[in-house]
Amino acid sequence: MAEGRVEIHEGVVFGTGSGRELRCDLYRPPGDDRRRPAVLLIHGGGWRSGDRTQLRGYGILLGRAGYLCVATEYRLVGEAPWPAQIHDVKAALRWMKANAADLGIDPDRIALEGNSAGAHLALFAAGTPNVDAYEGDGGNAGVDTSVSAVIAVYPPTRFCYGARTHGSVPIEALSDAPSAELAETASPANLVGAGFPPTMLVHGSADDTVPVSASFLMYERLVEHKVPAELHVYAGQPHGFDADPRFGRPTAELMTLFLGRYLRAEAPAPA
DSSP states (O other): OOTTSOEEEEEEEEEEETTEEEEEEEEEOSSOOSSEEEEEEEOOSTTTSOOGGGGHHHHHHHHHTTOEEEEEOOOOTTTSOTTHHHHHHHHHHHHHHHTHHHHTEEEEEEEEEEETHHHHHHHHHHHSTTOSOOTTSTTOTTSOOOOSEEEEESOOOOEESSSOOTTOEEGGGTOSSOOHHHHHHTOGGGGOOTTOOOEEEEEETTOSSSOTHHHHHHHHHHHHTTOOEEEEEETTOOTTGGGSHHHHHHHHHHHHHHHHHHTOSOOOOOO
């Protein structure tokens, strides 16, 4: 890899699930790799499709800004029902922290970033630190899963069962065994509390897949609990708008500005 370029390592195993290996891709920034801040990237696809390569652009752009990025896979609903998806995301996060020295990252300066279904998983993981230990996470079940910040791009934040409610997505999108109870427990908006990490929300105002009101709802909950939060709405843009580099690059710049405020100060070295 040429000097000054982000170095990409594909197919690194971080855990197991459903009798197979779970893998991630690493995006290593150029230069010194000691105790860098890191970002776990979580792809979208409606919980039923997509793969870890979808956020390659953000891995490279954030890598150039000095963040080591880990783009993770997770089992899709067709392979394993909810909550396997959040278990796998937490397994990846625990793996990052358990292997922080080898990765060259600071385990106390990790953020989550997700798009669409991945944004739901990022917010859910941020709101449930140290909950839902997963047996396939390589012996890292006791590792802390709190994070310093979370970025959610067009995130589902509330599910509904039956009649569509404000800012919601039908729970049938996530589960083949839907219920009113599951709609409540799987909704990140219901997890917001005083300890929720600083949050950045990004949405397009013309999103027909996840209504922009989902991000407004989440933002209002965060403000209510005095959580540092910001919401960026792109006028007239549909779901997945940041796949266009005209929007993806400015969104990455917003991410680096946000992450710089909450991840850049290095934690004190252990005594």
